[in-house]
Amino acid sequence: MKQITKNIIKNSLKRIFLYRACLVRLKLMGVEKVFSYTLANETGVTSDQVRKDFSEFCIKGNKRGGYNINDLLEKMEKLFHRNKDNNIVLIGMGNMGLALSKYSKFVQRHMNIVATFDIDPFKQKMRSGIPVYSMSRLKEIIDRFSVKVAIVAVPEISAQEVTDELIRHGISGIVNFAPVLLKVSPDVIINNVNLCDELESVIYYVHKQIKVNGLKNLELLYRDMKY
């Protein structure tokens, strides 16, 4: 039986995001050049790891000269298709959907939520600048804005049905906030975000730490915390 994924984000990709955030910060501070160990220090990984990660994504620096921040950022922009805008739709304008629709960082990173959708007629009005449509207009909007990626923030019970509809209309990547495992064909990318699990795992490690050694057993922690 073949293993299907739940967590599509490779660690190397996650780290690339970390490096980039760090580069943006450094650039704002007027820094122009970094070495692998600069990034390593800032992000808590090793300098070897930084270079290996860059190597994996075919990012090259200058022997002895480190990396030019602008170059690096430009390469990353291209890698993540951030030269052009990415249009996103969001389904479910409840508590979570509303928060996400107001989040300005998405736009800053060229991820535009062009429209949101909800079955509840009371929610179908302009909220926080982004229009809230009824589900009947889903196909129209997806086509008009060439949307490929969607955020699912509907209740657990509706998530599969909404997903099926999205895929039918041409969506091929989904960030899913509902705590269910969506059943999709393997050419659709699903990234599940389960905040209960995130919180619970912290509780697990905190309790474990307290139990083992009154808040002080670092060795054991390190073993579990490595990834």
Next chain:
Amino acid sequence: MKQITKNIIKNSLKRIFLYRACLVRLKLMGVEKVFSYTLANETGVTSDQVRKDFSEFCIKGNKRGGYNINDLLEKMEKLFHRNKDNNIVLIGMGNMGLALSKYSKFVQRHMNIVATFDIDPFKQKMRSGIPVYSMSRLKEIIDRFSVKVAIVAVPEISAQEVTDELIRHGISGIVNFAPVLLKVSPDVIINNVNLCDELESVIYYVHKQIKVNGLKNLELLYRDMKY
């Protein structure tokens, strides 16, 4: 240079959460017994993996008889300290904080947000049933409810300062929604949730898939999606 962690959640622990969610569902449907391959099918992993994961957490079943769902759930409850309630504080009652404070699944899983905090006086009133306090009452509440875990949902710029204060008052685990790497001593558990990165990674894989082979190169995807 030692590698510090960013992603504290081991995959085996994440999978245990998956299994549990599945068990709860099956129990509601009246099922009493599962085999490793039942869970495997439902969660998209292999049955070997299920058994190995259980083995790691010292969970035992019955030779040939599979696992009794009630037993299994009980063992997991204990493993995750869900027999007693876990009190949580939430800092930052903006868009994200508000959504989280209204999320009913936390309570269902015995994770109680006992109080929320904000510097903005306009937000310091009862909202959604949970009180919003000024930061001056942080220590009092943490002590009163023996809080060990906090959710940080303040802007990037304030996250480190808030974290330092939390730790000073005895918090030892944090779920952090601000897109910054918090600097803490290694006995504090930090779990960073970065929703921009989660969305962006989906975009990355979707674009890659399209580029490589007009939406059809599964082999390559599988390689990237494995974890």
Next chain:
DNA sequence: GAATTGATGTGAAACAAATCACAAAAAACA
């Protein structure tokens, strides 16, 4: 009650990821 069947549990093997170690290249300096 022996033989068969169908599951678990776990060492061994295969695979993947991270770390190490060092060659190569470029800058600095003598």
Next chain:
DNA sequence: TGTTTTTTGTGATTTGTTTCACATCAATTC
């Protein structure tokens, strides 16, 4: 110009994780 220094880039090694393979046990069948 030659030597030293510094940092990249990447094979080799180590460490960690998943998959495989099978011994083990318990239920079922004959």
